[in-house]
Amino acid sequence: MNFKKPLIKRAVAALLAVMLSLPIVFTAAVDSTNEPTVSETATAVTGELTDGVYRIKNLETGLYLETYKYSAKGKEKLCAAQLDVKEEGQCFYVRRAENGAWLLSAQNENGEYSLSWQAGTALGDYIVKTQKAADAEYTYFDISRLDGGAFTIAPAGGDNYTAVLATVSEKTYYSDKCVRIADLAQGDEAQMWTFESVPTEYLTTAYEKTTVKLYSTGKFYARKYPYNMVTSDIVWTSSDEDIIMMGADGVWCALGKGVATVTASVGTAVVSFEVTVEDKDAFTWYSQTNMYTSDWSARELEDLFFIDSGSKKRFAWDAKRNPSRSSWMESGCALASSAMVLNNMGAVKTTGYDLRTGQDGSLIADPYTVALANSGNYGAKSTSKAMYGSPIYMYWSSVASKFNVDGEKVGYHRYYVSSKKKIKDLLTKYPQGVIVLFRQSGRTHYMVFADCLNPEETVSSKLEFLIYDPAAYNPENGDGVPFKETLSYLYGGYRYSSISNVTVYDVESKLN
Secondary structure (H helix, E strand, O other), X not given: OOOOHHHHHHHHHXXXXXXXXXXXXXXXXXXXXOXXXXXXXXXXXXXXXXXXXXXXXXXXXXXXXXXXXXXXOOOEEEEEEOOOOOOHHHXXXXXXXXXXXEEEEEOHHHHOEEEEOOOOOOOOOEOEEEEOOOOHHHHOEEEEEOOOOOEEEEEOOOOOOOEEEEEEOOOOOOOXXXXXXXXXXXXXXXXXXXXXXXXXXXXXXXXXXXXEEOOOEEEOOEEEEOOXXXXXXXXXXXXXOOOEEEOHHHEEEEOOOEXXXXXXXXXXXXXXXXXXXXOOOOOOOOXXXXXXXXXXXXXXXXXXXXXXXXEEEEOOOOOOOOOOOOEHHHHOHHHXXXXXXXXXXXXXXXXXXXXXXXXXOOEEOOHHHHHHHHHOOOOOOOOOOEEEOOOOOOOHHHHHHXXXXXXXXXXXXXXXXXXXXXXHHHHXXXXXXXXXXXXXXXXXXXXXXXXXXXXXXXXXXXXXXXXXXXXXXXXXXXXXXXXXXXXXXXXXXXXXXXXXXXXXXXXXXXXX
């Protein structure tokens, strides 16, 4: 395909300007690869309280409000505990509602829950958690500033009009103090709280490196710690705007071939990753076992489990960093291959939650989001949770039905042929890649054929192809290499003669 590149650049830049004018909503989350730092002096609010993320400190005990610890009997209790900078349950997104009251959402569990009081607000009642959409009237609090700069926190309603939150001497299995409803008492510091502003302590992204197609556009996502659901203050930059242009909210536009470094920053918190722009149709490589330097990140997925037929295993792990672990992705070659092709098409999963980025819906195709589609899961909100169903035994139609391209349905078709000429012809029609099944000595393996290296060759047996092999850990053995340089050829013993069938994904209107 021939491009008039100056015209294309101007058109893509114009598209970027349009994208930047659109509202983009994103919620953030956490990654374990960077360590948070504690500010030597916390900034306490002395004036009026405004929307933001805070740690809430008890004036009498010096302990911090924390959710949601459980007693030995399993009763939910709001607690106060020693400062733990890694504990997102001590960070609260505090925002004023339209009725003038305040909502307090702890930032653990992806900010899904708000503090909630009981209808009676009786003396000694506990404060518990509730989903934001449920029992809204019980999630409102009045926060009042006292002359000394501290605040009281009171249920905005209920039968007890003098009810406030206070620490009590009762301990739980996990924490130093419980927090209960008390009657307002003048000068009682157990009922007084200071709000310490929480800055962004570090940022992470879903990538250490990634590859995008020339003249394409999209969005990168950064995850802030502590999780605070606010990303509009993230500044995005590119080391070379002629290669990839960055705009607000992570919107990007690929303008030239090459490698550039993309950086996201908030104050002193900075994270960078490498972006390669290439002018070819099939470019995504997903390794089954390398979750750090291939085009997808599983750092937050290593403690996520799937349970199928009584077998509970991690979804993914990194083979070299954790060689003793096992995971579903050990057998995930079909999953990874499907994800490559769907990603190359620009397909997105219409529904689902990605705990790595906090994104809800319109999920970019990679092995994790395809696993959600394949197993019928919506997506876990926390890495401590398990999901059900086989993530890697392929249900091709189920995967296709949950993805679309620009609103068009995705479908698939399988060809039971082993002719290299047929694969060459299919690549002409489906340049996003062809998924090839190999059978060898009772073993099976899937790879993606991306391009014919010698299309002018008239003898079918002499045709050679560029391959994306999910079995490879290192890019040189799987990331767009000739078939005879793949890990599966060099060490797996797979040959062209092992081809059993091929599968293609495309929008339904383009399939035969």
